[in-house]
Every structure is written in structure tokens, then in C-alpha cells.
Amino acid sequence: DARVTQTPRHKVTEMGQEVTMRCQPILGHNTVFWYRQTMMQGLELLAYFRNRAPLDDSGMPKDRFSAEMPDATLATLKIQPSEPRDSAVYFCASGSLAVLWVDEQFFGPGTRLTVL
């Protein structure tokens, strides 16, 4: 049963610390998305990759957030320095590009981040 995995599932940190979240997309999927979910803003796209290349990171605060795909089996989202307003659930999703677009995105279980 292929699934997207994310680590850690929960993270509590202090303001100013670096946070790294990891995602393993489903094997063979070539599109990876990072979303953030908060009560106030709902689900927002932060960044997305196709074939490991970043295609859109316009939703991501550039001064403190960075997203990378060092290889096809790992995507990372880093926050440095973290702030309390970054507290949210961060989802990774992967999909398979069919023709020109992704038919379905499979979501990971999320990383619940709390910044004190």
C-alpha cells in the first residue's frame, strides 16, 4: 500500500530555532507539493516540484522558508528562524504527472509544528 510518509509527525520548538520537515513521496511520483494548514488561512500551497525542480514557491515566505528535493525520494521544507506564527500542520502530497496535469494528489499524514 503506497503512501506518502512525513517526519516528524509532531515538532515542538522554540522561536528562532531551525525546523526541518521531511517527506518521502510515493515511489514513481514525479510531483511533490507542500501545503500548510491553519485555522485562520485553511490549506495553502507553499511550494511544488516537478521532477525535483521547483516550479512554484510563490506561497512561501522566502526570507525564512526553503524547500528542496535532494533526490527523487526525499523532499524537505526548512524554516530558519522559526516564529510562533509558523505553527501549523504541514502536509506533503505527491502525484504522477499524466499528460499535462496531475489527476490526484496523495497526501501524507502531516507534521504538526508548534513554535513557542
Added chain:
Amino acid sequence: AQKITQTQPGMFVQEKEAVTLDCTYDTSDQSYGLFWYKQPSSGEMIFLIYQGSYDEQNATEGRYSLNFQKARKSANLVISASQLGDSAMYFCAMREDKIQGAQKLVFGQGTRLTINP
């Protein structure tokens, strides 16, 4: 501008009844896709159903069906014979299909569905 609107923040339904969750969308694209996801209290996002803008038939997946009215720009989710396990948040999302750039999902604010025994 809000691209996806879910006007029902919460709904309460008796078990075994059918329920319709509303979703309207805004796009000028001809090619797009509409999705419904379920998020139970455990937090994971579960894909339920997909409708392409060129699909003439309404999508169905088991007890889920999508009432697609293109002229009205609505994509309501219908759950037949509701079960206690259907209690969750439900999100409508749209993907605008572009040859270049992002095929990203834009989500609505969600509807919290509670099924009463």
C-alpha cells in the same frame, strides 16, 4: 478573489440520510479539475472524488457523487446513506490546468459534517 467557496461551515445530519455539501468555484479557464477531500479528526487528507471540466457525466465513487453544474460553477458533494464514520471536515478544491507553471490545488475553507446516530 475567493476561488472556492464552501458556504456551510458546519452541518448536522442523521445517520442513514443523504447529505449535500455545497461548493462553488470561480475560474475563467476552460480546463480545470474539481476535487473533494475528507479530513477526519486524525488529520490526514483523504481523496474522495474527482470531476474534470470536460467530463459530461457526474463523477461517482461508491456512496459519493459529485453534482457538477458547469453553468452555475458548482460542484456539490452528495453522500448517500450517511454513516457515523462520515463525520469529518470536507474540503472542495480546484485545479486550474495550465500547460506551464503550477497545477496547484486551491482549497475551500471546508465544511464540518457531523453525523448523529
